[in-house]
Amino acid sequence: MIRNLREIYQYRALLFTMTARELKARYRASVLGFLWTFLNPTLNMLVFAVVGQLMGAWQPKYPFFLFVGQLPWIYFATSIIAGASAISDRRDLLTKVRFPAQVLPSVVVLTNLANYMLALPLLLALGLFFGDFPTWHVVYFLPVVLLQTVLTLAIVYAVSAFNVNFRDLQHIVANVITMMFFLTPIIWTVQGKPDWVQKWVPILNPMATFVIAYRDIFYDHRVPDLQAIAAWGGVSLLLLWVTSLIFESRREEFAELV
Amino acid sequence: MTAAIVLKGVTKSFKKSAARRAEYTTFKSELLRWVRGEKRGDLTPGRIEALKGVDLEVPQGKTVGIVGRNGSGKSTLLKLITGIYAPTSGTVQVNGRISALLDLGAGFHPDFTGRENILINGIILGMSRADVRQRMSQIIEFAELGDFIDEPVRTYSSGMFMRLAFAVATHVDPEILIIDEILAVGDDHFQRKSQAKMYEFKAQKKTIVLVTHDLGTIERWCDHAVWIDGGVTRQVGAPAAVVAAYREAVHVAEAQNARTGDSALLAPGLALPALPGETTVAQAEGKIEVVEAWQQGAVADSYRPGASLEVRVTTELKAAKAWVLELELCRPDGSAWFTARCPLPAERTGHVLATWSAKELPWLFDALKLKFKLLDGDAVVATASHTLPIVGGNSGVKEHVKQSWHVDGAGAVVRREAVA
Numbered sequence: 001m002i003r004n005l006r007e008i009y010q011y012r013a014l015l016f017t018m019t020a021r022e023l024k025a026r027y028r029a030s031v032l033g034f035l036w037t038f039l040n041p042t043l044n045m046l047v048f049a050v051v052g053q054l055m056g057a058w059q060p061k062y063p064f065f066l067f068v069g070q071l072p073w074i075y076f077a078t079s080i081i082a083g084a085s086a087i088s089d090r091r092d093l094l095t096k097v098r099f100p101a102q103v104l105p106s107v108v109v110l111t112n113l114a115n116y117m118l119a120l121p122l123l124l125a126l127g128l129f130f131g132d133f134p135t136w137h138v139v140y141f142l143p144v145v146l147l148q149t150v151l152t153l154a155i156v157y158a159v160s161a162f163n164v165n166f167r168d169l170q171h172i173v174a175n176v177i178t179m180m181f182f183l184t185p186i187i188w189t190v191q192g193k194p195d196w197v198q199k200w201v202p203i204l205n206p207m208a209t210f211v212i213a214y215r216d217i218f219y220d221h222r223v224p225d226l227q228a229i230a231a232w233g234g235v236s237l238l239l240l241w242v243t244s245l246i247f248e249s250r251r252e253e254f255a256e257l258v
Numbered sequence: 259m260t261a262a263i264v265l266k267g268v269t270k271s272f273k274k275s276a277a278r279r280a281e282y283t284t285f286k287s288e289l290l291r292w293v294r295g296e297k298r299g300d301l302t303p304g305r306i307e308a309l310k311g312v313d314l315e316v317p318q319g320k321t322v323g324i325v326g327r328n329g330s331g332k333s334t335l336l337k338l339i340t341g342i343y344a345p346t347s348g349t350v351q352v353n354g355r356i357s358a359l360l361d362l363g364a365g366f367h368p369d370f371t372g373r374e375n376i377l378i379n380g381i382i383l384g385m386s387r388a389d390v391r392q393r394m395s396q397i398i399e400f401a402e403l404g405d406f407i408d409e410p411v412r413t414y415s416s417g418m419f420m421r422l423a424f425a426v427a428t429h430v431d432p433e434i435l436i437i438d439e440i441l442a443v444g445d446d447h448f449q450r451k452s453q454a455k456m457y458e459f460k461a462q463k464k465t466i467v468l469v470t471h472d473l474g475t476i477e478r479w480c481d482h483a484v485w486i487d488g489g490v491t492r493q494v495g496a497p498a499a500v501v502a503a504y505r506e507a508v509h510v511a512e513a514q515n516a517r518t519g520d521s522a523l524l525a526p527g528l529a530l531p532a533l534p535g536e537t538t539v540a541q542a543e544g545k546i547e548v549v550e551a552w553q554q555g556a557v558a559d560s561y562r563p564g565a566s567l568e569v570r571v572t573t574e575l576k577a578a579k580a581w582v583l584e585l586e587l588c589r590p591d592g593s594a595w596f597t598a599r600c601p602l603p604a605e606r607t608g609h610v611l612a613t614w615s616a617k618e619l620p621w622l623f624d625a626l627k628l629k630f631k632l633l634d635g636d637a638v639v640a641t642a643s644h645t646l647p648i649v650g651g652n653s654g655v656k657e658h659v660k661q662s663w664h665v666d667g668a669g670a671v672v673r674r675e676a677v678a
Contacts (some may be wrong), residue, residue: 018382021367021374028369096361097382098341168284252344255337256272 004244007100013111015103022111037115038122046071046081052187059189061130061219068218069186069211072145074153076207083108083156083252084170086161091258101251105160109153113145127218135221140213144229150211151236156172158243161250164257184208189215194208206232259332259352262315262434262465263339268348270334271305310489311545315518316482318353319463323480323497325473325504327530331489332469336360336436339467354465357384357432362423368412372403375411376426383430393429400455401425417444424448428455434465465652473501488529495591507533544581544632547609550574551628561626561646569614569629569644575607580633583612588627600663616661624648 008015034119049063086105087094094101106170113214124134163169184207190198202209204207210234213224274545309331316322326332336348337343340358344475350625365382366375380390399408401422405416411419413619421444428517444452459466476483476497483500485493487507493500514531551558552568561567575581581602586603625647632640 002506013381013387017378018365018386021370021378024374025367025369092365093382095337095342096358096364098358099382166285166288168286172285255342 001241001244004100004102004248008102008106011100011103014099015106017116018107019110019114020105022107023114025232026111027244035049037118041074042122044074048187052185063130064123064126064130064132065189065215065219066187067126069184071116071119071123072210072214073181073184073186073207075112076148077181078115079109079152080155080159080177081170081174082112084159084161084173086156086162087254088163088167088258094255094258101254102157102247105156106153109149109156111148112152119196128189132219134218137217137221137223139215140224143233144210144213144217144224147233147236148207150233150240151206151210151251154236154240154243157240157247161243161247164250164254179198180205180207184211185215186211195227202228205230206236259313260318261354262318262320262354262469263314264349264351265312265314265335265339266349266351268312268314268335268345268350269307270309270331270338271307271346272344273305305307307489309338309345312486312489312491314484314494316465316467321460321468321479323467323476323483324467324469324486324500325333325476325483326472326486326492327508327648330486331440332486333360335486336438336467340436352434354433355384355432356434356436357427358436358438360428360436360438362427366411366419366423369410369411372401372414372422373398373409379423379426380430382425383429386433389431397425398560400429400451403420412663417448420444421448424452428452428459432464434467435459437466437468437470439470452501456485463585473505477501490529492529501511504530504532507531528543543577543579543639544575544634545640546571546630546632547574549628549630549642549644551644551646560649562650563648566615566617569616569628569643571614572630573602573610573612573613574638575602577608578605578607580604581610582632584632584633585614586629586631588629590624590627590628592627594629598661598663600665602665610665613664614661615664 027034030036032039043069045063047064052058052062052066058187086108087101090104093104095097127134159169159173160241183205185201190201190208190212202212207226209228213229216222216224261381264450294548312331312335312336317337324332334343336346336358337360339352340356340360341350341352342358342360363375363379365378369377370378373394376394377390381387382394382398385393401407401418403418403422406414406418414422419508424444456466460479468476468480480497482494484491485498485500485504493503510531510533548571550570551561551571553562553565558567569585571583571585573581574582581604582599583602585598585600587596589595598614600614602610602612625645628644628646630644631638
């Protein structure tokens with residue numbers, strides 16, 4: 001993992017340039033351009049706001065409630081779905097240029113992280129619209145984002161490496177992610193649910209732990225469950241260690257198999 | 259002077275994907291296979307050996323051209339040198355910052371302007387941001403795109419695209435430059451300009467490895483030429499000689515084709531026919547790995563007449579054939595004076611050690627010159643030679659050589675590990 005990160009640091013110019021390229025390319029050809037960074041999650045949120053209301057999942061300030069959980073979820077889900085083909089779709093680079101292959105999945109994660117960060121002002125604006133001012137609890141935001149990034153990176157490394165051999169993995173992953181969306185308290189909340197739900201959902205689903213933490217920070221204005229975050233953070237680091245080993249062991253074959 | 263690139267016994271094999279039923283394995287296919295109860299072994303694909311043991315040394319500051327027919331392993335060789343592939347066995351050593359121009363426009367994005375793509379492409383090719391910024395104006399000037407430099411690349415003509423890509427690629431400032439078939443870019447004027455750029459690289463004493471089918475370029479530019487054929491280095495030497503031999507072999511193959519309708523030309527990767535008088539035809543199926551002379555229980559680097567001598571020859575046999583190892587004692591002019599043949603066990607593959615023991619070798623010359631041939635029937639598959647200077651006087655001519663062969667499975671194998 002150390003070697004993996006050191007190489008990424010050495011090739012940071014490549015990482016940042018490619019990330020900037022992805023961010024620019026995403027909206028370059030469209031009329032509204034950069035505005036899509038904000039429009040996408042907003043429209044997404046409005047859809048769920050309507051659906052949520054129909055389903056009777058209403059919470060106070062529901063659009064804001066939704067948005068707090070949705071933004072990190074979009075970050076996580078898009079990273080993994082796009083990251084699955086990060087290696088297998090880049091034949092053009094892998095067979096022609098020598099560079100550490102982990103840059104490719106890392107670019108995907110970093111791009112989506114940047115999108116998440118760029119959408120934060122919108123989150124704050126929406127909060128202010130509902131008369132919700134951020135409190136000192138936002139100091140917990142940075143560590144939670146970092147640990148979520150570790151988890152995302154760990155999963156993306158494994159998925160992108162295996163997708164080189166098993167090309168249908170990316171479709172399987174997309175479906176698992178959709179299923180996971182409903183198992184994560186984004187359009188709903190664990191509060192008021194049976195005890196076993198409150199206990200087991202955050203234990204079994206790391207994204208549930210992180211989403212609950214974000215909601216504690218921005219929506220409920222309270223100190224998040226540090227124990228749960230630390231536990232999943234530790235597991236995420238361990239997972240990153242394992243998956244970067246897996247990635248590294250397979251990496252020499254990428255140029256031949258893509 | 260040190261070598262910029264050293265390749266020792268490099269082999270590279272790929273999985274033969276044609277043997278698989280689908281283009282890629284998928285979870286679905288693996289699951290179906292498991293349900294049907296097929297073993298993985300049923301589908302285990304064969305391997306294609308693209309390189310079968312290449313030894314190559316590129317001296318610093320020289321331009322080396324690589325020739326060979328399609329599928330002979332040239333591009334694989336370049337990818338091994340640049341580190342895109344890892345060798346299956348053998349070592350690849352590169353001394354110096356390497357830049358590979360294997361493909362033009364890697365990472366170009368059609369929606370970005372020429373200027374933006376210069377930055378991205380330059381960084382992908384290994385320049386730092388500062389390097390690219392510094393050379394930006396040179397690159398733009400070289401590409402001769404005028405106002406188009408601020409237009410998206412998708413609006414470029416293919417010639418303009420290639421010119422921009424070539425401009426970036428040649429402004430990466432490497433110590434070792436690897437070029438694969440990309441010199442013929444743009445119109446006449448631009449080609450002359452590209453060639454001037456290449457001469458500039460040469461004048462700056464940069465090491466250049468060049469693969470091209472334009473044999474004239476090889477003859478004009480290169481200090482050395484290497485002919486890769488059927489995954490082995492067939493000939494190394496002066497460009498004119500190597501190119502001539504290559505041309506002749508192609509010619510022979512074509513004549514063969516016209517005559518019999520069958521030749522190496524029909525399938526990619528097959529070795530071209532041997533030329534008359536060509537001595538070193540290294541083949542993959544068998545090779546002579548190590549030759550050692552032993553005297554009085556130790557490896558000897560000289561021969562003391564009168565004492566008995568043991569010569570241990572380690573061969574590597576990849577196919578079970580009627581292998582014969584031949585040893586020649588040579589006169590100073592290289593002609594054979596005495597020949598000893600040893601059939602190797604037909605069922606044996608892998609490393610086979612053959613030991614030749616001789617008592618009272620008759621010798622009058624200054625040095626004991628030994629030549630070895632590995633034969634498959636009458637065809638010479640591999641050769642090696644070994645020379646031992648004579649110390650301590652001559653023993654005089656004897657009528658007979660008392661000698662014997664002994665074949666053993668376990669050879670003195672020097673295993674070479676790949677270095678990163």
